[in-house]
Amino acid sequence: MVMQRVSLITIGALNLRILRSFYKSLGWEESEISSDRYAVFKTAGVILTLFPINELAEDAGVQITHNFxxxxxxxxxxxxxxxxxxxxxxxxxxxxxxxxxxxxxxxxxxxxxxxxxxxxxxxxxxxxxxxxxxxxxxxxxxx
The missing domain is CATH 3.10.180.10 (2,3-Dihydroxybiphenyl 1,2-Dioxygenase, domain 1)
Structure with missing residues (x-):
């Protein structure tokens, strides 16, 4: 049985700098494990990460076929x-x-x-x- 748990959500960012800036402007604090390559925000329920969409697709072994x-x-x-x-x-x-x-x-x-x-x-x-x-x-x- 697969554990019924959502612990982390990653949004594939088209422009990491702009997306990071938006979430920070909401008052959300980045985790100390964030870097220039990705952003990590701790929330009450799950961890939200922002990661370049092309790198996310490569990591998953898929090709981006749509305009998002x-x-x-x-x-x-x-x-x-x-x-x-x-x-x-x-x-x-x-x-x-x-x-x-x-x-x-x-x-x-x-x-x-x-x-x-x-x-x-x-x-x-x-x-x-x-x-x-x-x-x-x-x-x-x-x-």
Whole structure:
């Protein structure tokens, strides 16, 4: 059986310098293991890394066959503790240069949600879920 655990997510960066700068402008701190070749951010749940997309493809043994300047078919999420934190977080992202795709609104499932794209159009949701449970580190353990 494969362990049911997501521990690290890597975003293939088209321009590592710009992407690193964006996440740092959100107030996210880089880990001491970051280098000129990649960036590592510790989050409440998983480790987020930024790695040059061509090197990531080479490491995986695949060829890049699509232009990923729009939507890559994956989204990430920042889940917050209170509904009003969706709005506050989106404003902070807007100030940092994130592209707001969907303004904060109440969701049909009872929560509050919004979407933004980072400088390379990686899709992020900011959401409050009334049934979400977080551990002491802030990692979501149930929703």
């Amino acid at each position: 300047e729009n939507y890559r078919g994956v989204s990430f999420a920042i889940n917050v503790d209170k509904p009003e934190e969706v709005d506050v977080t989106i404003e902070e992202i807007r100030i940092a240069g994130g592209k707001i795709l969907r303004e904060p609104s109440d969701a049909f499932w009872g929560g509050r949600t919004a979407y933004f794209a980072d400088p390379e159009n990686n899709l992020w949701e900011v959401a409050w879920n009334p049934t979400a449970i977080f551990d002491e580190r802030g990692a979501m353990i149930s929703f």
